[in-house]
Amino acid sequence: MGAGGSHETPLHRQQLLHTTSLSGANAGGNIRECYSSGRVDGAEYVGGLVARNFDGNVADSFWDSQTSGQTASGGGTGKTTAEMQTAGTFLEAGWDFAGEAANGVQDIWWILDGKGYPRLWWERHGGDPAAPANGQ
Numbered sequence: 001m002g003a004g005g006s007h008e009t010p011l012h013r014q015q016l017l018h019t020t021s022l023s024g025a026n027a028g029g030n031i032r033e034c035y036s037s038g039r040v041d042g043a044e045y046v047g048g049l050v051a052r053n054f055d056g057n058v059a060d061s062f063w064d065s066q067t068s069g070q071t072a073s074g075g076g077t078g079k080t081t082a083e084m085q086t087a088g089t090f091l092e093a094g095w096d097f098a099g100e101a102a103n104g105v106q107d108i109w110w111i112l113d114g115k116g117y118p119r120l121w122w123e124r125h126g127g128d129p130a131a132p133a134n135g136q
């Protein structure tokens, strides 16, 4: 993962959300609007979000410096768990959330402000991408 690839589609984002660390080494790939909250362990190539970033681009991405046990990363910005569960952290980075239009109207993300990490919009509906947007 991360070898010249792009992580910019929602599908890829979803896959990455459940990866302990986004990328062991990002070589020429683009990572944007991603985050990681899982614990990261390992002897080498360990980082909060990206262990080593070789000519890749990591933008507007964050990792939880508390739950990951990592204080450094090859890319992205470390945040506390509280910051990772605050909408403002991501809104300031341009993430397109449901309920706001300033960052776009695709509404890729949603968050229970102060109560959880960002989720992809369709995770709100039991993980069924086909569920209606107004369903519960």
Ligand SMILES: [Ca+2]
Residues within 6 Å of the ligand: 096, 097, 098, 099, 100, 101, 102, 103, 104, 105, 106, 107, 108
């Ligand atoms: Ca929006």
